[in-house]
Amino acid sequence: MEWKLRVELLEWILVIRGGLIIAIIIIQDKRGIILLALGHPYYARMAYNLLASIRLHEPYLAVAIAVNGEGFGLLEEYQQDQFTKVIQLDNYTDPYRAKLDLDIISPFEQTLYLDVD
Numbered sequence: 001m002e003w004k005l006r007v008e009l010l011e012w013i014l015v016i017r018g019g020l021i022i023a024i025i026i027i028q029d030k031r032g033i034i035l036l037a038l039g040h041p042y043y044a045r046m047a048y049n050l051l052a053s054i055r056l057h058e059p060y061l062a063v064a065i066a067v068n069g070e071g072f073g074l075l076e077e078y079q080q081d082q083f084t085k086v087i088q089l090d091n092y093t094d095p096y097r098a099k100l101d102l103d104i105i106s107p108f109e110q111t112l113y114l115d116v117d
Helices: 042-057 095-100
Strands: 011-017 020-027 031-037 062-067 085-088 110-114
Touching: 031 042, 031 095, 042 062
Parallel strands: 031 062, 031 110, 062 085
Antiparallel strands: 011 020
16 A cells, blocks of 8 residues: 655654554644643643543644643653653733633644643
8 A cells, every 4th residue: 555645854763663663653733732831730631641542543743742840840751752852931821711722832724722630
């Protein structure tokens, strides 16, 4: 089977099983999900749990997380690396204001916002 893809190269994902590369996935970051982990530090953990559910159903979908404060640092490094993009929002203290500015904050052309709690 021949696959033809026309994409702007941003990131690659190699799918490896049993030591063999079985797929090379090119992520095109025009569509994605954004999660906000602002305020309480445990929102970052909730965002990671939601990310795990998203990866179960859509393993190659781009998922960005917008964070402020120390919450993101509570995640292990391998957990942090699961997010496609990390956006620092230290100038946003009000999470409601950040939700209103998602069109500015989001790195995607088409964005789905999901609450992490």
